[in-house]
Amino acid sequence: MKFHILTLFPEMVLQGLHTSIIGRAAEKGLIGIDAVNIRDYTQERHGRVDDYPYGGGAGMLIQAQPVYDAYQAVAAGGKPRTVYMTPQGTPFTQKMAEELAKEEELVILCGHYEGIDERVLEEIVTDRVSIGDYVLTGGELPAMVLVDAVSRLVPGVLSNESSAETESFYNDLLEYPQYSRPEIWHEKKVPSVLLSGNHRDIAKWRLARSEERTAAVRPDLYAKYRQKQWTIARLSNRKREHIHMMELLRRGNGELLYGKGENVIAYERTGEICLMTAVSPQDGEKMVRFLGELNPRISWFVVCQEFLAKQLGEMFPLRACEPCIQACYTRREPLPVRHGDIRPLGEEALEYLCAHYCQEDSGATQEISLEDSREYLSERVRSGWMFGAYVEGKLAGFIGLHDEGSMGMLYVEETFRGRGLGAALESYLINRLRERDWTPFCQIYQDNSVSLALQEKLGLYLSGPVIRWLEVRDCHLEVCRFQADR
Ligand code: 6GU
Numbered sequence: 078m079k080f081h082i083l084t085l086f087p088e089m090v091l092q093g094l095h096t097s098i099i100g101r102a103a104e105k106g107l108i109g110i111d112a113v114n115i116r117d118y119t120q121e122r123h124g125r126v127d128d129y130p131y132g133g134g135a136g137m138l139i140q141a142q143p144v145y146d147a148y149q150a151v152a153a154g155g156k157p158r159t160v161y162m163t164p165q166g167t168p169f170t171q172k173m174a175e176e177l178a179k180e181e182e183l184v185i186l187c188g189h190y191e192g193i194d195e196r197v198l199e200e201i202v203t204d205r206v207s208i209g210d211y212v213l214t215g216g217e218l219p220a221m222v223l224v225d226a227v228s229r230l231v232p233g234v235l236s237n238e239s240s241a242e243t244e245s246f247y248n249d250l251l252e253y254p255q256y257s258r259p260e261i262w263h264e265k266k267v268p269s270v271l272l273s274g275n276h277r278d279i280a281k282w283r284l285a286r287s288e289e290r291t292a293a294v295r296p297d298l299y300a301k302y303r304q305k306q307w308t309i310a311r312l313s314n315r316k317r318e319h320i321h322m323m324e325l326l327r328r329g330n331g332e333l334l335y336g337k338g339e340n341v342i343a344y345e346r347t348g349e350i351c352l353m354t355a356v357s358p359q360d361g362e363k364m365v366r367f368l369g370e371l372n373p374r375i376s377w378f379v380v381c382q383e384f385l386a387k388q389l390g391e392m393f394p395l396r397a398c399e400p401c402i403q404a405c406y407t408r409r410e411p412l413p414v415r416h417g418d419i420r421p422l423g424e425e426a427l428e429y430l431c432a433h434y435c436q437e438d439s440g441a442t443q444e445i446s447l448e449d450s451r452e453y454l455s456e457r458v459r460s461g462w463m464f465g466a467y468v469e470g471k472l473a474g475f476i477g478l479h480d481e482g483s484m485g486m487l488y489v490e491e492t493f494r495g496r497g498l499g500a501a502l503e504s505y506l507i508n509r510l511r512e513r514d515w516t517p518f519c520q521i522y523q524d525n526s527v528s529l530a531l532q533e534k535l536g537l538y539l540s541g542p543v544i545r546w547l548e549v550r551d552c553h554l555e556v557c558r559f560q561a562d563r
Pocket of ligand 1 (some may be wrong): 188
């Protein structure tokens with residue numbers, strides 16, 4: 078990730094960003110921070126970059142020419158994403174940080190004085206971003222805020238532990254209070270539950286404190302959280318059928334786009350996956366229409382009813398995969414893992430994964446390129462949820478968690494089949510998920526009798542009705558016919 082910061086005060090930005098975690102990330106080359114002095118590009122004598130605004134008013138404006146030339150110098154003929162830091166921008170959120178973190182290159186433009194000539198902004202700026210409802214003297218601090226928030230999402234910038242930690246266990250809620258040594262300070266004792274060693278009780282206590290805090294200081298967030306909880310409760314009326322949607326919301330990986338009783342649309346942002354369930358075709362009709370108007374980026378639909386598949390097909394250009402049976406593991410006790418050497422996989426296993434993860438198994442079409450599946454597997458490895466079984470130190474099979482939370486990608490090398498390696502891999506993954514208090518689940522093509530037998534053997538419950546994945550073709554060109562018709 079490379080940041081080009083266009084500013085009148087490059088030393089301010091560089092000093093601020095070359096310390097601590099972000100500084101270390103820059104040293105390691107995980108991110109690049111390039112500060113460009115707009116003044117270096119002025120054509121006026123004495124290095125002047127500002128002038129009076131036409132029409133009068135207080136203060137000075139940065140002129141178009143030096144900004145444009147500084148931009149051209151870093152854009153090098155391309156059209157990089159260019160963020161202008163301004164109090165007149167869209168409020169900055171974690172969601173935006175996540176979106177920006179996908180870019181390879183970002184240009185960040187810092188305003189000063191009363192702003193910048195609008196004409197150059199029109200030509201180069203793709204996003205206008207504010208960091209909150211207050212006015213600062215310049216865009217440098219906001220730019221540093223943005224670089225910090227985006228950088229910590231770049232793989233490797235945070236240690237694995239801390240990045241897993243930020244992963245939304247308490248999604249939509251503020252953090253609970255924390256305590257360190259000593260046990261008593263100023264006659265205040267650390268809450269005794271934290272010393273109990275009982276992880277279930279600790280988690281419960283932390284959740285209660287998080288809810289309390291959020292309700293008190295962020296009623297907006299709390300309302301969203303409550304709606305999610307309420308929807309999860311409604312979905313649990315038909316748990317085997319809805320476990321994938323419940324888990325998406327419970328694990329904090331999904332947003333609720335629509336929730337009216339058991340009519341629900343949930344959305345997973347990284348995979349651009351839209352999960353839907355509806356009570357009746359009439360409800361389905363309404364929901365599909367709603368999606369048409371909202372027009373979010375969607376690469377996949379996952380539906381629980383065939384009528385939804387049909388209705389969506391009338392609105393979006395879709396390709397349907399074969400139907401799946403859903404299986405979920407609802408027991409408490411861990412499963413025995415009858416294989417000694419199962420470990421998390423790192424980048425070094427990527428070639429092996431690419432060679433053996435076949436796309437027919439993923440249900441996708443042959444049109445998903447090797448490049449796309451490599452990127453997907455690499456992202457899955459980085460998530461820390463890919464595990465391999467080793468035999469005599471050599472990789473003999475693997476399993477992993479898909480982006481929307483289901484177990485899958487199970488593979489065992491031909492020569493090692495029939496030895497229970499697949500069962501061991503899945504048992505291992507189930508245990509890891511249960512440690513988090515998550516409900517493990519997977520989706521199996523209904524004609525895959527081998528896998529279905531494995532699910533039954535491990536004690537997973539199979540859903541009666543069927544789940545269907547639908548791939549959106551040309552997803553970013555023609556997302557929605559409905560929109561075009563209006
Ligand atoms: Cl991005 N710039 C300035 N100057 N002030 C701000 C801001 C940005 N965001 C909030 N206040």
